[in-house]
Amino acid sequence: MTENKTEQDVPSATPSKGALGEFPPWLRRPWGSGALFESTRNVVQGYRVHTVCQSARCPNQGDCWQRRTATFMILGNVCTRNCLFCSVRSGNPARNVDLEEPLRVAEAVRALSIRHAVITSVTRDDLHDGGAQQFLNTIRAIREINPHTTVEVLTPDFKGDVNAVRTVAEAYPEVFGHNIETVERLHAVLRRNGRLYEKSLSLLRFVSGFSDKIIVKSALMLGHGETRDEIVKTLQDLREVGCQVVAMGQYLRPTKSQRAVQRYITPDEFQELEQIAYSMGFLFVTAGPFVRSSYRAEEPISMLKEKRFGSVAR
Numbered sequence: 596m597t598e599n600k601t602e603q604d605v606p607s608a609t610p611s612k613g614a615l616g617e618f619p620p621w622l623r624r625p626w627g628s629g630a631l632f633e634s635t636r637n638v639v640q641g642y643r644v645h646t647v648c649q650s651a652r653c654p655n656q657g658d659c660w661q662r663r664t665a666t667f668m669i670l671g672n673v674c675t676r677n678c679l680f681c682s683v684r685s686g687n688p689a690r691n692v693d694l695e696e697p698l699r700v701a702e703a704v705r706a707l708s709i710r711h712a713v714i715t716s717v718t719r720d721d722l723h724d725g726g727a728q729q730f731l732n733t734i735r736a737i738r739e740i741n742p743h744t745t746v747e748v749l750t751p752d753f754k755g756d757v758n759a760v761r762t763v764a765e766a767y768p769e770v771f772g773h774n775i776e777t778v779e780r781l782h783a784v785l786r787r788n789g790r791l792y793e794k795s796l797s798l799l800r801f802v803s804g805f806s807d808k809i810i811v812k813s814a815l816m817l818g819h820g821e822t823r824d825e826i827v828k829t830l831q832d833l834r835e836v837g838c839q840v841v842a843m844g845q846y847l848r849p850t851k852s853q854r855a856v857q858r859y860i861t862p863d864e865f866q867e868l869e870q871i872a873y874s875m876g877f878l879f880v881t882a883g884p885f886v887r888s889s890y891r892a893e894e895p896i897s898m899l900k901e902k903r904f905g906s907v908a909r
């Protein structure tokens with residue numbers, strides 16, 4: 596196994612500043628501490644579950660963990676891809692799947708009393724189904740012991756395998772998220788594969804057509820050198836495939852091993868992008884320096900469920 600990244604099991608002080616020097620004032624925020632933060636850490640460690648909060652060195656960890664919420668990362672903590680912006684460890688998991696993981700995640704959700712559970716995963720190109728069955732098993736396990744908890748998945752692209760996507764969709768998560776990550780031009784650079792943009796759109800199109808009971812969501816991180824026109828085009832593409840919820844945040848370099856930030860987007864620019872997205876017909880938009888697809892992910896749920904979908908079939 597080759598591993599060229601280092602997982603951080605504890606929050607770092609701050610993400611690396613990179614070539615742009617000091618953070619602008621709107622990007623300074625304290626890390627978490629205190630009893631609630633520690634109790635979240637104890638649950639995560641006690642149930643031996645992975646979180647993207649730690650593995651991706653998310654800057655919101657203090658805020659989220661003090662609110663006793665986290666985003667669980669299933670299928671282990673080693674990713675078969677190696678995107679330039681991501682600090683999750685890269686390597687070959689050798690088809691290993693921990694069959695007890697879904698239950699441990701479900702128990703951690705219960706221990707934290709999470710009302711809206713967000714489940715993501717590393718990309719597992721070594722598995723024939725990309726890990727779709729593990730998503731399904733995790734959704735079922737969460738519902739089994741947390742009957743009042745809604746579930747949001749944030750999946751990889753499953754290499755475009757429609758059967759894998761269908762396997763997850765058939766569990767009817769309340770929200771099916773898949774991040775487009777960046778604008779089309781930059782996929783070739785940041786993800787080393789320009790075709791992944793279209794693959795992501797195809798996945799979102801499929802889920803949109805699968806059921807109107809599932810809220811379809813995507814997200815992109817800004818600050819990689821994309822132009823305003825490219826961002827607008829990406830939002831248009833997401834709307835065209837039926838995406839209803841979109842999140843936009845500032846890319847922050849997790850460590851010096853990842854690509855440097857090219858530009859800091861100002862809060863005013865984020866506000867303008869939010870308005871543009873709403874004008875295109877998105878039902879819920881979050882845009883801001885610390886926005887991540889899983890950040891305060893529970894907020895659109897109750898509103899959208901009542902507004903558009905009535906009770907969600909399972």
Ligand code: SF4
Nearest residue numbers: 648653656659889890
């Ligand atoms: S935004 Fe998501 S990944 Fe980041 S700390 Fe919060 S729950 Fe974890």
